Amino acid sequence: MMTADRPGHHDVRHAHDPSQGRVPFRESGEPPALAPRAETRHEHVRGSGAEDRAVLTRGRPAGRRPVSGPTARPGITLATVAVVQFMVSLDLSVVNVGLPQIATGLGFGAVGLTWVIHAYALAFGGLLLLGGKAADRYGRRRVLLLGLGLFGLASLIGGFAQEPGHLVAARAAQGVGAAALAPAALALLTATFPGGRARVRAFGVWSAMNAAGGALGVLIGGLLTEYAGWRWVMFVNVPMAVCALVLAWRGVAAGPPPVRSGRPDVLGAVLATAGMTLLVFGIVRTDQYAWTSPVTLTTLAVAVVLLAAFVHVERTTARDPLIRLGLFANRSVAGANAYNLLVGAAMAAAFYFMSLYLQRVLGTGPALTGLMFLPFALGVVAGSVLAIRLGYRLAPRTLLVFGAALTAAGFAWFGLISPDGAFATDVLGPSVIASVGFGLCLGPLVSTATAGVAAHESGVASGLLNSSRQIGASLGLAALGTVAHNRTGRTATPEALNDGYALGLALSAALLAAAALIALTVLRRTGPPAQTERTDDRDLLPARD
Incomplete structure (x- = not known):
């Protein structure tokens, strides 16, 4: 919408904003006679909640060229x-x-x-x-x-x-x-x-x-x-x-x-990177050094100290922080990352155990082992498509609870594997159930983790979500791998290996049940997308970088 400026007068109407009351008009700081004329328009911006708001934005001054680059x-x-x-x-x-x-x-x-x-x-x-x-x-x-x-x-x-x-x-x-x-x-x-x-x-x-x-x-x-x-x-x-x-x-x-x-928070970046790297390093080396060994304990202790120092720096720095700690007050962000940590741990461990079960217990070759994972991949795609359709009617929280519970049921079935198992009963059946459940929760998880996050923090929120998954995968593989190894013992017969893998898969199911409980208790109740938001992708205003 265009508005004409009259000498000495600006007629600017502020649209209602539920959070601020009004959106202030930023003055150029120059006298009206010298300030370049600008376009003023209303944009419809969808919020993370049920209400949308109209935001008054100011276009580029007349005579300036737009930023070069491809059209989004x-x-x-x-x-x-x-x-x-x-x-x-x-x-x-x-x-x-x-x-x-x-x-x-x-x-x-x-x-x-x-x-x-x-x-x-x-x-x-x-x-x-x-x-x-x-x-x-x-x-x-x-x-x-x-x-x-x-x-x-x-x-x-x-x-x-x-x-x-x-x-x-x-x-x-x-x-x-x-x-x-x-x-x-x-x-x-x-x-x-x-x-x-x-x-x-x-x-x-x-x-x-x-x-x-x-x-x-x-x-x-x-x-x-x-x-x-x-x-x-x-x-x-x-x-x-x-x-x-x-x-x-x-x-x-x-x-x-x-x-x-402000200036970048270099100290915070160094502490976070060093702390996260040492944390992953200490976890992944538990296949060589036991959890209670001095090497592992020292590495993890130093990682904790560095991450604690990082939190202190983020709370006190006058620079642009790497992570604004207030982001964790958002229940969607906190709950989704805790959920993601558990799902990442369960999935990484389950893939590891099933791959070893097929090759070391059932004697399947590498290519055939990969082929046997194909039903799981197709089931995840099917679950993701189903999540799109259900996502129009159900809240993300509901899909997260149901998806984790369904995946937990599939992994519990995986936990019943036997040394003389068959593909149909020990692999295919549980793969279908677990994969559809996993597909149901993936999209809603990412959407929830970035809901209500300011545009200038979306990269940090995305990095945090990826970090929780990676740390969860490393922790799950190391911890459950240790438990499975202890159950197997020193004699690596097919029967002993099967017992270890079965225990690891059963514990993966327990982690997914805990994830469902987190989604049920931590995440807020929200409604599905409004039926009035039947918008094609081409109708959306692409956000700028």
Whole structure:
């Protein structure tokens, strides 16, 4: 809506804002006669709650050129984020099946081989919060492009590795790239689809690609390792990174430079990164050093001290904090991250145990093992599609409770595996139930974790969500792996191994039941998207970086 300025007078009507009463008109600070004329328009902005509000915004002064760059298209943004999330999720599992061949090809020792996994986990988990803050401070599109370039280049270099150290360094560089691009991509999705039915659809697509990448990683890794060679578990990321780069370059708007409230909190960034890295480092090395060993206890104690110092710095710093601690007062953010921590722990452990059960107990080869995970991947996609349809009618909290309970039931069934088990009864049946439940909760989880978060903090919220998942996965795999190993004992017969894996899967079900309880008690009751919000993606105003 255009308004004409009359000399010496401004007739500006303020729309009602439930939280502020009115939106102030920011003056230029110059005399009216000298100030450039500007467009004033009303935009309809969807809030995180049931009410929407009209916000009075001021357009660019007349005569100024708009910021150069591609025109934002929500569909292209969604496609970019989907490819990115599939690639990141794929990389978390695609390498695992090829580890024996990697060890043979490059001459890894038993201990050194674990660093093919740990190098990625340390860099990814340790830098996620910093990556999310960088997206908020320096622009989501810019950080996304840099992360994609680094991830693709590291994958290419890793595929040509000639020494163990080369591959470990490439995996660490992949983790750095993933820590930049994962929160930036999710923040872009959150900003582009701020609410309503389009947001339900967007997060449904994101969750389907996220889960499909993780589940198909086992299948793709097995096929590539058996028929093309282990190097292709690294090369497979290159075309996906190039595709996402092209889509982001052409379809994601650059937007104006983000507003920076002060100098960056360097000390907080160092403390958070060092604390998170040491925490993951101490956890992942419990396969070599027991939980009660001096090495593990010292590492975890130093990590706790560093993270406590980080919290103190964030409370007292005069700079732009890495994380505003008031963010945790948002029950949606706190509850969703606690839920995500438990789900991440359960899923990582369950994938690990089922892969070992199929290969070490039932004697299945790598390629066939990957193929047996295909029903799980398809079930997650089906659950994600179902979550989109149910999300129009049910609140996210309801889907989170039901999804976790259904997944827990599937994992409890997994806990009944036997040494002479059959695919239909011990793998396929529980896979269908668990995967559909997992698909139901993925999209609502991300939507809930970013609900009510200010636009300038969406990157931090996205990084926090990814961090909780990564820490949960590391904790779950280490803790449940230790429990399973203790149950198995020193005699690794198929029967003994089966007992250990079954216990680990049963405990994974218990973690998911706890996640359902958190969703039921911590998250607020909210309604489904209003029926009046039947908005096509193209009708949404894409948020700028």
